[in-house]
Amino acid sequence: MDLHARNLSSSSDHRNEEEIMDVRKGPWTVEEDNLLVNYITVHGEGRWNSLAQCAGLKRTGKSCRLRWLNYLRPNVRRGDISLQEQLLILELHSRWGNRWSKIAQCLPGRTDNEIKNYWRTRVQKQAKQLKCEVNSKEFRDAMRFVWMPRLMERIQAGSGTSTPQPDIVVGSKYDPSQSSSTVVNPTNRNPPGLENSGASSSDYSLDTQFSDMTDCYNPPGNYYGYNGFGSYPENVGLMDRQENEGWLGGGESLESIWNDDNIFFAFN
DNA sequence: AAGACCTACAACCGCACAATA
DNA sequence: CTATTGTGCGGTTGTAGGTCT
Numbered sequence: 001m002d003l004h005a006r007n008l009s010s011s012s013d014h015r016n017e018e019e020i021m022d023v024r025k026g027p028w029t030v031e032e033d034n035l036l037v038n039y040i041t042v043h044g045e046g047r048w049n050s051l052a053q054c055a056g057l058k059r060t061g062k063s064c065r066l067r068w069l070n071y072l073r074p075n076v077r078r079g080d081i082s083l084q085e086q087l088l089i090l091e092l093h094s095r096w097g098n099r100w101s102k103i104a105q106c107l108p109g110r111t112d113n114e115i116k117n118y119w120r121t122r123v124q125k126q127a128k129q130l131k132c133e134v135n136s137k138e139f140r141d142a143m144r145f146v147w148m149p150r151l152m153e154r155i156q157a158g159s160g161t162s163t164p165q166p167d168i169v170v171g172s173k174y175d176p177s178q179s180s181s182t183v184v185n186p187t188n189r190n191p192p193g194l195e196n197s198g199a200s201s202s203d204y205s206l207d208t209q210f211s212d213m214t215d216c217y218n219p220p221g222n223y224y225g226y227n228g229f230g231s232y233p234e235n236v237g238l239m240d241r242q243e244n245e246g247w248l249g250g251g252e253s254l255e256s257i258w259n260d261d262n263i264f265f266a267f268n
Numbered sequence: 269a270a271g272a273c274c275t276a277c278a279a280c281c282g283c284a285c286a287a288t289a
Numbered sequence: 290c291t292a293t294t295g296t297g298c299g300g301t302t303g304t305a306g307g308t309c310t
Contacts, residue, residue, distance in 0.1 A: 026303090027304095046295090046296090047295075048295075048296075049294080049295070061295075061296085062295095062296085062297095065296075065297085069297095098298095098299065098300090099298090099299090100298075100299065101297075101298060101299085112297095112298075112299085116299075116300085120300095120301095
């Protein structure tokens with residue numbers, strides 16, 4: 001039996017099991033979050049299928065794992081993706097491609113899902129706007145040699161008046177005080193547990209997203225030697241000056257493609 | 269005011285691979 | 290060695306809320 005066939009039979013068995021067990025799908029409720037967090041707090045994570053059963057959750061192990069890793073896990077960082085994070089994502093993606101989990105490892109507290117979503121909503125939108133394939137050389141070059149340098153300029157320009165951005169590091173999204181059975185709103189900008197924490201909803205609204213391009217942190221200094229992130233991977237040399245110089249002959253055409261309006265669009 | 273459209277993001281799915289029986 | 294199970298990853302979808310007309 002080949003692998004695909006094995007997977008098919010496995011999926012089929014899994015489906016039967018789901019039908020029998022009446023597995024829940026869709027948005028998680030506060031109760032479910034409570035069950036999952038409480039169980040993991042006591043027993044630790046892993047063995048997700050049995051964990052789901054033992055915790056009394058009518059969810060698949062996969063679903064539990066995803067909910068934990070992307071939302072309930074301590075130190076999951078939520079809120080707007082900072083300019084530095086954007087820059088890092090662009091650079092790492094140009095280097096590694098769609099290796100979201102690998103990229104996420106370099107952005108503490110960010111999940112692969114969040115980075116993937118960022119890429120799809122912002123970067124692919126930009127490619128579409130420019131009428132080129134996101135994986136095309138043209139778009140990649142534009143990204144590396146026009147978008148990213150300009151992003152860095154904005155970071156540097158904003159460093160003098162930087163204010164803390166509204167990103168939050170949440171110990172856990174789980175709030176035991178919430179015991180209603182309301183479904184956790186998947187699009188609520190206030191993560192569960194912060195809804196009553198005093199953080200106003202506007203802290204997470206689009207009003208703050210990119211509204212202040214100076215909303216960041218430490219001056220990065222020289223981009224090429226930048227190591228602003230503690231976990232910045234070794235040998236990630238960001239842009240390669242030699243490659244850059246070798247490419248510049250085509251710069252003007254890209255500049256014309258990636259004009260200020262487009263850049264504005266990209267960051268708004 | 270209301271319906272259409274858009275955006276962002278949580279969650280699901282299929283596949284691949286490693287570990288284990 | 291083979292079959293099964295568990296886990297992780299990347300792609301995709303569904304939908305609530307926001308914006309536009």
